[in-house]
Amino acid sequence: MPLPHPIRFGANYVPSAGWFHSWLDLSPHAVRRDFEDLAGIGLDHVRVFPIWPWIQPNRTLIRQRGIDALLDVIDVAAEFGLSVAVDLLQGHLSSFDFLPSWVLTWHRRSLFTDPEVRDGVAAYADRLTRAVAGRDNVFAVTLGNEVDNLYPANPTTPEASTRWAAELIDVVRAAAPRLLALHSLYDASWYDPGHPFHPVDSVDLGDLTTVHSWVFNGVSALDGPLGPATLTHADYLVELAAATSLDPARPVWLQEVGAPRPDVPEADAPAFVRRTLDAVTANPALWGVTWWCSHDLDRAMADFPDREYDLGLFTVGHRAKPAAAELAAVVRELRRTGGRPAAGARAALLCDVDLRTEPERRAEVAPGSAFHSEWVRLRQAGPLAIVTAGRATDAGHLSARGIDTVLTPA
Amino acid sequence: MPLPHPIRFGANYVPSAGWFHSWLDLSPHAVRRDFEDLAGIGLDHVRVFPIWPWIQPNRTLIRQRGIDALLDVIDVAAEFGLSVAVDLLQGHLSSFDFLPSWVLTWHRRSLFTDPEVRDGVAAYADRLTRAVAGRDNVFAVTLGNEVDNLYPANPTTPEASTRWAAELIDVVRAAAPRLLALHSLYDASWYDPGHPFHPVDSVDLGDLTTVHSWVFNGVSALDGPLGPATLTHADYLVELAAATSLDPARPVWLQEVGAPRPDVPEADAPAFVRRTLDAVTANPALWGVTWWCSHDLDRAMADFPDREYDLGLFTVGHRAKPAAAELAAVVRELRRTGGRPAAGARAALLCDVDLRTEPERRAEVAPGSAFHSEWVRLRQAGPLAIVTAGRATDAGHLSARGIDTVLTPA
Numbered sequence: 001m002p003l004p005h006p007i008r009f010g011a012n013y014v015p016s017a018g019w020f021h022s023w024l025d026l027s028p029h030a031v032r033r034d035f036e037d038l039a040g041i042g043l044d045h046v047r048v049f050p051i052w053p054w055i056q057p058n059r060t061l062i063r064q065r066g067i068d069a070l071l072d073v074i075d076v077a078a079e080f081g082l083s084v085a086v087d088l089l090q091g092h093l094s095s096f097d098f099l100p101s102w103v104l105t106w107h108r109r110s111l112f113t114d115p116e117v118r119d120g121v122a123a124y125a126d127r128l129t130r131a132v133a134g135r136d137n138v139f140a141v142t143l144g145n146e147v148d149n150l151y152p153a154n155p156t157t158p159e160a161s162t163r164w165a166a167e168l169i170d171v172v173r174a175a176a177p178r179l180l181a182l183h184s185l186y187d188a189s190w191y192d193p194g195h196p197f198h199p200v201d202s203v204d205l206g207d208l209t210t211v212h213s214w215v216f217n218g219v220s221a222l223d224g225p226l227g228p229a230t231l232t233h234a235d236y237l238v239e240l241a242a243a244t245s246l247d248p249a250r251p252v253w254l255q256e257v258g259a260p261r262p263d264v265p266e267a268d269a270p271a272f273v274r275r276t277l278d279a280v281t282a283n284p285a286l287w288g289v290t291w292w293c294s295h296d297l298d299r300a301m302a303d304f305p306d307r308e309y310d311l312g313l314f315t316v317g318h319r320a321k322p323a324a325a326e327l328a329a330v331v332r333e334l335r336r337t338g339g340r341p342a343a344g345a346r347a348a349l350l351c352d353v354d355l356r357t358e359p360e361r362r363a364e365v366a367p368g369s370a371f372h373s374e375w376v377r378l379r380q381a382g383p384l385a386i387v388t389a390g391r392a393t394d395a396g397h398l399s400a401r402g403i404d405t406v407l408t409p410a
Numbered sequence: 411m412p413l414p415h416p417i418r419f420g421a422n423y424v425p426s427a428g429w430f431h432s433w434l435d436l437s438p439h440a441v442r443r444d445f446e447d448l449a450g451i452g453l454d455h456v457r458v459f460p461i462w463p464w465i466q467p468n469r470t471l472i473r474q475r476g477i478d479a480l481l482d483v484i485d486v487a488a489e490f491g492l493s494v495a496v497d498l499l500q501g502h503l504s505s506f507d508f509l510p511s512w513v514l515t516w517h518r519r520s521l522f523t524d525p526e527v528r529d530g531v532a533a534y535a536d537r538l539t540r541a542v543a544g545r546d547n548v549f550a551v552t553l554g555n556e557v558d559n560l561y562p563a564n565p566t567t568p569e570a571s572t573r574w575a576a577e578l579i580d581v582v583r584a585a586a587p588r589l590l591a592l593h594s595l596y597d598a599s600w601y602d603p604g605h606p607f608h609p610v611d612s613v614d615l616g617d618l619t620t621v622h623s624w625v626f627n628g629v630s631a632l633d634g635p636l637g638p639a640t641l642t643h644a645d646y647l648v649e650l651a652a653a654t655s656l657d658p659a660r661p662v663w664l665q666e667v668g669a670p671r672p673d674v675p676e677a678d679a680p681a682f683v684r685r686t687l688d689a690v691t692a693n694p695a696l697w698g699v700t701w702w703c704s705h706d707l708d709r710a711m712a713d714f715p716d717r718e719y720d721l722g723l724f725t726v727g728h729r730a731k732p733a734a735a736e737l738a739a740v741v742r743e744l745r746r747t748g749g750r751p752a753a754g755a756r757a758a759l760l761c762d763v764d765l766r767t768e769p770e771r772r773a774e775v776a777p778g779s780a781f782h783s784e785w786v787r788l789r790q791a792g793p794l795a796i797v798t799a800g801r802a803t804d805a806g807h808l809s810a811r812g813i814d815t816v817l818t819p820a
Binding site: 018019021024025054057058059060061063065066095096097098099101102104105106107116120149150153300301302303 | 428429431434435464467468469470471473475476505506507508509511512514515516517526530559560563710711712713
């Protein structure tokens with residue numbers, strides 16, 4: 001698929017009142033007020049997260065009113081010219097897992113391997129996808145937010161994880177050929193050698209690759225909040241994804257990136273936004289950026305990791321935070337100059353690890369590894385691709401990715 | 411507290427459309443149609459089961475609209491002259507556990523022992539109890555349906571289980587002094603020597619003792635469907651409870667009893683109803699009987715144990731089943747003769763086990779044990795109490811329970 005022009009910018013939609021619990025009491029008025037905030041800073045899309053067990057409380061019972069609530073949110077987005085990406089299986093959100101009683105305790109069975117559960121999930125994916133496909137402003141369906149976080153509570157193996165996602169991608173594609181069908185994983189799948197979800201799934205399954213860049217997963221400990229490893233982590237993940245794909249033209253969506261405290265103190269958030277986006281928007285593989293998240297969490301709600309409360313572009317009182325102003329400025333400036341930086345030729349750093357085939361070597365590209373450190377060092381001089389040894393001599397691959405030189409790590 | 415006169419008869423309310431998932435789409439019209447069925451066969455009360463995680467999706471967020479739905483159901487009951495017992499923590503229903511995300515997976519912590527979870531549950535119990543106490547037709551608040559089934563998913567110890575329930579009973583009492591505050595356990599707590607919920611909790615905590623009699627837990631394998639052990643199991647449990655209490659006047663509510671297939675084939679259900687009730691209504695400790703359950707389950711819903719689908723007094727299409735007709739006849743006949751059989755003096759069988767102090771000996775009174783077999787044999791001649799050795803020489807205890815002879819097992 002071709003890259004969008006201009007680069008897409010959006011927000012992961014976290015309702016300002018009641019977080020995702022608000023699905024139980026959906027107020028289109030409240031959603032309207034939230035989307036007004038987002039459209040007001042120039043965003044073009046939102047990513048939305050229905051809660052799976054509330055829509056499918058029994059394996060064979062899918063609540064139409066639950067689907068209707070989702071359609072209502074999509075329609076409110078349309079009022080503001082916002083297009084919508086829908087994530088199906090939540091599943092996992094900000095440390096909380098929402099799981100139906102039919103996979104818990106006395107009915108405990110793995111979401112990823114039990115055949116009946118997989119059938120139930122497929123029915124849910126089919127039904128929701130068909131419903132949202134009827135709305136013109138929907139552009140993508142993702143299987144679920146960071147479904148790999150449903151492990152280890154749901155045991156799986158690399159083979160089972162791949163099969164599970166591939167089957168569901170097929171379900172979504174069949175239900176809505178017009179929409180992007182997407183997989184979504186937490187970045188542990190890129191760096192943890194033992195993780196039973198593999199990078200190859202991110203780059204082979206679905207219509208483009210999604211990555212989620214969270215600086216608390218290593219880089220902020222290296223040089224945060226405004227050091228080069230921290231500010232280029234989103235770009236690094238996009239590059240890792242591009243280097244791992246067999247298709248040199250496969251776009252990469254930075255589906256989540258945020259400025260979490262205390263890794264990024266409030267005073268540094270605007271600079272973090274600006275410089276993270278400067279780095280990643282120069283990447284020729286970038287499809288778009290979706291900020292996590294739209295709105296802060298009300299501190300009256302308990303048990304969230306502390307950093308989750310203040311990730312919003314807007315406060316719960318609808319005040320735009322400095323990060324929002326900076327994001328808006330970046331979007332505005334980019335659009336003024338065509339929406340996407342001109343892609344010049346660039347060098348690539350040769351990577352001895354091919355994550356497609358050597359997932360056991362993931363630690364060798366993780367934050368702080370020799371390879372990552374060298375890439376960060378060289379990246380300070382300007383855009384820098386990554387290329388695996390197996391594709392470093394493929395002229396077509398290099399040229400499609402705009403790579404004119406291959407550098408060998410020192 | 412004094413026994414009610416007449417014996418109370420009711421049903422555990424299982425909505426005919428959508429089971430308890432219907433709380434997510436509450437239709438007072440549908441509830442009205444269901445309660446019309448129950449009032450039509452002469453029942454005086456219903457026991458209702460809100461779903462905990464849908465009302466308290468975050469530890470510090472209790473949804474008023476969830477409470478309002480509960481109040482709506484209570485008000486519909488009032489239209490039919492039905493009084494209402496409310497169970498708080500579901501929690502466990504027909505093999506399914508409903509647990510909020512704040513006690514699952516990444517937030518995994520025991521409901522019974524974690525101090526923050528206990529605070530959260532106490533807040534929930536307080537808020538719901540205060541809300542329902544404002545309705546004149548509510549008469550009881552039970553902590554939750556068979557809360558012991560939330561173990562082993564939530565680890566506990568006997569001491570922790572007792573403390574947990576005692577604290578919550580205090581919360582309910584403080585919130586609604588007018589209402590019965592009650593504990594509720596599955597009968598494994600009476601028979602399984604290792605179960606971390608003890609019989610003493612059932613007889614010491616709360617304003618009366620509740621028991622749940624399910625013939626699939628042993629007796630139907632002995633002589634079901636219409637053998638003496640099967641037909642007297644409800645009476646046996648009421649007697650065990652009466653024998654275990656220090657208060658000889660403490661009432662026992664047979665809060666659940668049903669005619670489960672295949673243990674009780676459909677053709678035998680009316681005789682099972684008649685003869686089970688004949689036995690248990692003769693028990694002077696009996697407060698009332700609440701049949702499980704009001705309505706069958708739609709077989710379009712998956713994953714229930716097979717026996718759960720056909721437990722209703724009514725079909726999902728509102729047809730009274732033969733068991734309902736028999737229950738209605740028993741209620742009618744009892745009311746015609748004063749509502750409660752005259753309590754004559756009776757013998758008691760001496761039990762060497764005191765479940766208050768010797769929970770490790772529970773297997774010695776379980777279905778099929780020598781004691782149980784002897785009790786069943788002698789019970790065929792007429793009502794038969796149970797008395798522990800420690801209370802067998804207490805004339806006041808014996809007299810208060812209407813016991814004139816103490817028999818020693820052969």
